[in-house]
Amino acid sequence: MNKLLIKYILFLLVGVMLPVTASGQKDVRKNIRKGNKEYKQEKYSEAAKSYENAVEGNAASKEANFNLGNALYRQKEWDQAVEKYNHYVSLEQENPVTASAGWHNIGNTMLQKKDLQGSLEAYKMALRLNPEDDEARYNLAVVQKMIQDEQQDQGGGEQDQEQEQQQDQDQQQDQQQDQQQNQQNKDQRAEQPQQPEQMSRDNARQLLQAIEQDERDTQEKVQQIKAKEREEQAENNRRNNKNW
Numbered sequence: 001m002n003k004l005l006i007k008y009i010l011f012l013l014v015g016v017m018l019p020v021t022a023s024g025q026k027d028v029r030k031n032i033r034k035g036n037k038e039y040k041q042e043k044y045s046e047a048a049k050s051y052e053n054a055v056e057g058n059a060a061s062k063e064a065n066f067n068l069g070n071a072l073y074r075q076k077e078w079d080q081a082v083e084k085y086n087h088y089v090s091l092e093q094e095n096p097v098t099a100s101a102g103w104h105n106i107g108n109t110m111l112q113k114k115d116l117q118g119s120l121e122a123y124k125m126a127l128r129l130n131p132e133d134d135e136a137r138y139n140l141a142v143v144q145k146m147i148q149d150e151q152q153d154q155g156g157g158e159q160d161q162e163q164e165q166q167q168d169q170d171q172q173q174d175q176q177q178d179q180q181q182n183q184q185n186k187d188q189r190a191e192q193p194q195q196p197e198q199m200s201r202d203n204a205r206q207l208l209q210a211i212e213q214d215e216r217d218t219q220e221k222v223q224q225i226k227a228k229e230r231e232e233q234a235e236n237n238r239r240n241n242k243n244w
Helices: 003-039 046-057 062-074 078-093 094-114 116-129 136-152 161-177 203-244
Strands: none
Touching: 003 046, 003 062, 003 078, 062 078, 062 094, 078 094, 094 116, 094 136, 116 136
16 A cells, blocks of 8 residues: 555656656747847847856756857857857767867867967867868868967067068958858757857968967067167176276
């Protein structure tokens, strides 16, 4: 009699829990769809809030975490975006292509932060999971070039005037040809993750040139400081000689 009573109580508890779970999942999907709509309207702050509500309803929602990372990326909240993308790739253990999209976006975000080594490793991971990602392959090559140039600058290497003129010309051409980043596929299902936040080749090259310009400016400032120090040292030496 007691066993029957226990089974009956458990059955009732399960019957009570199922509607709550179903209702919670419905709210999660509703918030994701709402966020997707706001995202397509470029209302990134509102979209982030909708995705956050979805994550609160289901912290393991891959779609909500990925799309929240995209919304934060659009608002230049780099650290928070990386956090959400990392959480997404930890959840996505079944589909290597969609997991690759998460690593691709981590690489883009790290590149925006000028964390070249972190960006390099993220793009490598994206390509290991999806060798067909040509954009990740191109961006990886860009980052490798940036790291190589940075190492040359640190070693005292200097670019000649012809290269600098060519870079200036390329920069002007890139500015004229700059295009908007690829928009999300309007026909995708609302519950599915957004497409990766692709960084176009022009944008990647512009970012490279901006960083190189910063490095040149920094080198010039360092040379000016060193020149001033040498002048001060020479002046001190002359004074010491006079006193002697």
